[in-house]
Amino acid sequence: MVVLEAPAVKVYESPKAKCVKCGAPARIRLSYANAWFCDKHFKEYVKERVKNNIIKYNMVKRGETLLVAVSGGKDSVTLMNVLDEIAPELGVNIVAVHIVLGMGEFSEKSLEAFRDSCSKAKNVKCVTVDLKELLGMYMPEIIRRSRRPACSVCGLVKRYILNAMAVSLGASSIATGHHMNDLMTYAIKNFMEQKLDNITKLGPVSESEGSAVKRVRPLYDIYEDETRAFVKVYGLNYVDIECPFKSTLTLEVIIKDMLSRAESESPSLTISAARALARNLPSYPRPASPPNRCRLCGMPSNGDVCGFCRLTMSLTGAPLGPEVRSRIEGMMSSLRTS
Ligand SMILES: [Zn+2]
Numbered sequence: 001m002v003v004l005e006a007p008a009v010k011v012y013e014s015p016k017a018k019c020v021k022c023g024a025p026a027r028i029r030l031s032y033a034n035a036w037f038c039d040k041h042f043k044e045y046v047k048e049r050v051k052n053n054i055i056k057y058n059m060v061k062r063g064e065t066l067l068v069a070v071s072g073g074k075d076s077v078t079l080m081n082v083l084d085e086i087a088p089e090l091g092v093n094i095v096a097v098h099i100v101l102g103m104g105e106f107s108e109k110s111l112e113a114f115r116d117s118c119s120k121a122k123n124v125k126c127v128t129v130d131l132k133e134l135l136g137m138y139m140p141e142i143i144r145r146s147r148r149p150a151c152s153v154c155g156l157v158k159r160y161i162l163n164a165m166a167v168s169l170g171a172s173s174i175a176t177g178h179h180m181n182d183l184m185t186y187a188i189k190n191f192m193e194q195k196l197d198n199i200t201k202l203g204p205v206s207e208s209e210g211s212a213v214k215r216v217r218p219l220y221d222i223y224e225d226e227t228r229a230f231v232k233v234y235g236l237n238y239v240d241i242e243c244p245f246k247s248t249l250t251l252e253v254i255i256k257d258m259l260s261r262a263e264s265e266s267p268s269l270t271i272s273a274a275r276a277l278a279r280n281l282p283s284y285p286r287p288a289s290p291p292n293r294c295r296l297c298g299m300p301s302n303g304d305v306c307g308f309c310r311l312t313m314s315l316t317g318a319p320l321g322p323e324v325r326s327r328i329e330g331m332m333s334s335l336r337t338s
């Protein structure tokens, strides 16, 4: 990864200019917006944009429940902090979920960051799910035994748990902390592979193709440099070590790097592209297969039996979908908000 001369957002140790909002000394430089912000107004600026995204893209409505997946990384910690502050204005219930994956130090630090965010939150209810308690084993063992690529197995298990929780809670959507740089990187990769129907899953909202409820990405047009600045300026605890299963030089890494260089040469290129993509997505092809219901557990599935039931059958000899769903039902009963 190259160190860029001009990141989209840079935080200086001491003020260098005046805040565009209030004229106070400012140390946060937003190249893409050609603006300086004081510590207070940078937060206001990020909060406003997240709030606007939630309203504009109809991510969750007044009175509804939003489930937010918090890994403990800088992006989900930023999202949780912002949601905690704007939840009363929006009139929505926020439930934050952290899944303990059992990946050594990475998972310990992730849980620590999540707990820290929970202890500060005023308007977010927190739930921790321990994978071993739920499935009898942690992620490294699941990955080893499944003999499938780590990210695809991990993604499948986490998706299933989040979907089951959303259904149990009666939540209307699931939010993740994906920021614009990652979403645009995946979009470019899918464009290169001409998998245009995959690009529709990378917008601010994707309707429930293969998912129990809609997926929403409130950080859709937030730069990664902004979440990096956010945790730094407001002193939020987050996990800064990479997942031990993440491979280092993938096509994604190369594209992301390329995108940062392009942004550095042409500030606001990424945010303009992301917003244009959001407008144009309705004309993109949509994934073909209408979701079925798994005959074993009742959750959305492409075939007769869902991926999670098939995976757990190969791991333990029995499909764990029905059991996991009933355990989650028990966990959620105390949290139900309606
Ligand atoms: Zn200011």
Ligand SMILES: [Zn+2]
Pocket: 294, 295, 296, 297, 298, 299, 305, 306, 307, 308, 309, 310, 321, 322
């Ligand atoms: Zn199933």
